[in-house]
Amino acid sequence: MRKWKRIDSADGPRFRSSLAAHEAALLRNLVVSLTGMLDDRESAAPTDELSEITGIRTGHTTPPDDETMKRLLPDFFRPRNGHPAGSAAAESLNSALRSLHEPAIIDAKRQAAHRLLDTMPDGGGKFELSEDDAQAWASAVNDVRLALGAMLEIGPEGLDQLPVGHPMAGHLDVYQWLTVLQEYLVISLMGSR
Template identity: 75%
Template structure:
């Protein structure tokens, strides 16, 4: 992967880089897997009669059970201190907020992932993105990083290296590659010239 380069032109800023064939295939597979996870979550939402009448979509009121999806779709509210009424108040608030907002959040994440896949050169090669497309890439790559980081149990003090014989060593390398891809693009987007 080459560093991202910002090119200002008549159509506005463009963001350019290039991916090797194996990088494009890996990114496509990871983002497609993320799309599948989001589809599964969206399709598991219960049918709500009121939403059928009003047209207001509702989502799952219950947080995902899977740690990876919990990281992608976290709770909305985390109390700073214990509530005198117990954890029930926070759970009730999270349930209501999740039910109302999760469908739109999933839609936004799916749209970003689909935009990345649409602009990803099949077989690798040059990438040229508009500012909106670059934002979609940042979002989709971030979601994949969060998912992979959760699977690898990477926290704030996560490992920088694993021994080569460790079964997850290659996955950590992928995580770090995604981090660099995202960081270079974010820095390029922030370059206001």
Template identity: 75%
Template sequence: MRKWKRVEGPDGPRFRSALAAHEAALLRNLVTSVVGMLDERQAAAPADELEAITGMRTGNSTPPEDATMGRLLPDFFRPQNDHPAGSAAAESLNGALRSLHEPEIIDAKREAAQCILDTCPAEGGRFELTEDQANSWIAAVNDVRLSLGAMLDIGPDGPDRLPADHPLSGHLDVYQWLTVLQEYLVLALMGQS
């Protein structure tokens, strides 16, 4: 991956970079996998008979059981201390918020992912993004990083290295590559590239 270059133009800033063919293929495959997981989650939502009347979609009211989806779609509310009504109050609030907002969150994640699929050159090479596209890239790359981080069990003090013979050591390298890709794009957006 080449470092991101910010170019000022009459229509606003543009962000240029280039990916090798294997980098583009890897990124596209990872983004497609995340979209597939989001599609499965949305397909598992209960049918809402009132959607046709109200125009409001509802989603799942229960949190994802899968750790990866749990990182992509976390709870909305975490009590700071024990609630007098017990944990049922927090679960009820999370269920209601999740049911109301999860469809829109999934749509936004899917839209950001589609931006990568639309702008990342399939065979690698140079490309250019608008500011809105760059923000979509940051969001979608973050979703891929969250997914890999859940798989690798990366927390605040996550591993910097895994033993070479560890079955997931290559995934950690990909996670770190995505971190650099995202960081350099953020810096370019901030005008620090």
């Protein structure tokens, strides 16, 4: 992958880069897997009679069981230690907020992923993005990094290497490549305005 190049034009900024064929194939597979996980979460949501009457979509009231999905769809509210209302109030608040907002969050993540897939060259090569496309790329790559980071158990301190012989050692290289791709894109998006 080349670094991103920002081109300011009369129609707004454009962002150019290129991907090798194997990079494009890898990124496509990762993003397709991500959308599959989001689709599975959405399709497992319980049906709600009020939702069917009002047309207001609702989602799960409980957080995902899977650590990867928990990273993609975290709780909305984290209680403070020793909160006078106890943890039940936080759980109730999270349940309500999740039910109301999770469908829209999944939609936004899916839309960013599809926009990345639609604007990425199939067999690799040079490509150019609008600012909206570049924002979608940043969002989708971030989601893939979050999912992969959860699978690798990467915490806030990061991770430089896995133990020798670890079955996911190659995935760490992919995680680091995605980090560089996203970093250079974000730097380009933050360029002169």
